[in-house]
Amino acid sequence: MPQDNMLALxxxxxxPGLGGIGTPARLGTAxxxxxxxxxxxxxxxxxxxxxxAEIPLEELPDDLQLELTQQMGKMSIVDRDTLNAVAGEFAxxxxxxxxxxxxxLAGALNAMQGKISRHTHSRLRKEAGVRQFGDPWERLKQLPxxxxxxxxxxxxxxxxxxxxxxxxxxKAAQMLVHLPGPIARRITYAVSHTAxxxxxxxxxxxxxxxxxxxxxxxxxxxxxxxQRLGGIxxxxxxxxxxxxxxxxxxxxxxFATKVRKAIFTYALIAKRMRPIDVPKLMRVLSPPDMxxxxxxxxxxxxxxxxxxxxxxxxxxMADNIRDEVRERGKVKRSDGExxxxxxxxxxxxxxxxxxxxxxxxxxxxxxx
Numbered sequence: 116m117p118q119d120n121m122l123a124l125x126x127x128x129x130x131p132g133l134g135g136i137g138t139p140a141r142l143g144t145a146x147x148x149x150x151x152x153x154x155x156x157x158x159x160x161x162x163x164x165x166x167x168a169e170i171p172l173e174e175l176p177d178d179l180q181l182e183l184t185q186q187m188g189k190m191s192i193v194d195r196d197t198l199n200a201v202a203g204e205f206a207x208x209x210x211x212x213x214x215x216x217x218x219x220l221a222g223a224l225n226a227m228q229g230k231i232s233r234h235t236h237s238r239l240r241k242e243a244g245v246r247q248f249g250d251p252w253e254r255l256k257q258l259p260x261x262x263x264x265x266x267x268x269x270x271x272x273x274x275x276x277x278x279x280x281x282x283x284x285x286k287a288a289q290m291l292v293h294l295p296g297p298i299a300r301r302i303t304y305a306v307s308h309t310a311x312x313x314x315x316x317x318x319x320x321x322x323x324x325x326x327x328x329x330x331x332x333x334x335x336x337x338x339x340x341x342q343r344l345g346g347i348x349x350x351x352x353x354x355x356x357x358x359x360x361x362x363x364x365x366x367x368x369x370f371a372t373k374v375r376k377a378i379f380t381y382a383l384i385a386k387r388m389r390p391i392d393v394p395k396l397m398r399v400l401s402p403p404d405m406x407x408x409x410x411x412x413x414x415x416x417x418x419x420x421x422x423x424x425x426x427x428x429x430x431x432m433a434d435n436i437r438d439e440v441r442e443r444g445k446v447k448r449s450d451g452e453x454x455x456x457x458x459x460x461x462x463x464x465x466x467x468x469x470x471x472x473x474x475x476x477x478x479x480x481x482x483x
Contacts, residue, residue, distance in 0.1 A: 150201070157186040158193055158201045173250075251318075251325035252281050258328065260289035266324055268298060276305035277312060277320050341370060345377020349459060352452050353380075379463065381408065381455040382416035385423035388462070392471040393427035399461050404454045406436055410443040411451025 150158075160183065163170055172180060193201075216223070255263070255278070263282070267275035267290065279287050279302055291299045336343060348356045356378070363371035379387070388396070397405070409421045425433040446454075465471045 150197075153182065153186045154190065155201050155204070157183060157190055158198065159205050161187060162198065162202060251321035254325045254328065255321065256282060256286065260286060261293045262328075263290040264293035266327065267294060267302060270324070272301050272305045273308070274320055274324075275302045276309055277317060278324065279303070280306055280309055281317065281321070339373070341373030342377045345374045345379075348374065349377075349379045349463075350456055379459055381412065381420055381459060382414065383420075384458075384462065385416075385420040387473045388423075389472070389474060390423075390427040392465075393424055394429075395465060395471055396458075396462055397424075397428050397432065399465065400458060402436070402439075404457050406439045406443055407446055407450055408454035408458055409436060410440045411446040411448075411454060 160170065160172070172183070175183070255266075258266075263278065263286070267278055270278070275298075279290065282290065291303070294302070338346070348359060351359070360371060360375065363374060405424075409424075412418055412421050425436065428436075462471070466473055
């Protein structure tokens, strides 16, 4: 009679009796009638381990890992004929597999990610529960450092110390950057008290933190309100941008400050772009747009961006652009602002694709 608990291996089941206990196991003529499915699974796993294969047994549910280990502990010697018969049966079953579905809901959701709506994906994850998705720490390690810092701030110092200890060193360092100094100091000191923390405690903490993450409501926007409005105003005409910012200052100074930090203008290129990335930007720009922008740039900070770009491109290109700017003369505001917008958009596209990396606030402070 087929068994359901075959340890996720595609082995046919046999009779209830177990071979290989005390004496060499022998397989019946029916291709495994003398061995149970569990015994066959144990034989295959032992064979693969002996051959040095990497088997992700940790992905099995805990109860199946327990059953497999207990079954292997009951078995003793398996003769060569039995081993060959079980291995042959296993190979035949593998050959007959025509289609393999993901293992469980977690695998199904991974396969369907990007194919179903984000709302449906999130709902199924929440309904399944955190444990369905294996190690909760793997879920936590995928979070951005600022989210991890938020979790740490909301928890006790001891829990935050365990969280910090479970992260890889680079992610842990980034998390500390987003924590207030006094809290970061308390958490790092508390790491010294984690020597006697048990694996069960770490597992419970991981489940609790991951459950908090899964319980968060779905958000319609990936960016903050300040970032969204900053992106809009980046593309807006300078006069309209100044008008909106003035109005925001009157309504909400804190929000206006966040919006200003998210705005990117032509004048900021010299401050935020790295010299080594200028050639990458020049390759995607139209020379007439570059000439128009530089001819339009008359404000001090805009002129500084002109000099920054000219200094870090090839000398031949820089000389040609200077000559064309002199010949171009005065540029209409509408044309100049369009040229500014095209250059900024091109740079933002390069940032989005990871081809260039803008300076952080800390880098700007060091340069200053």
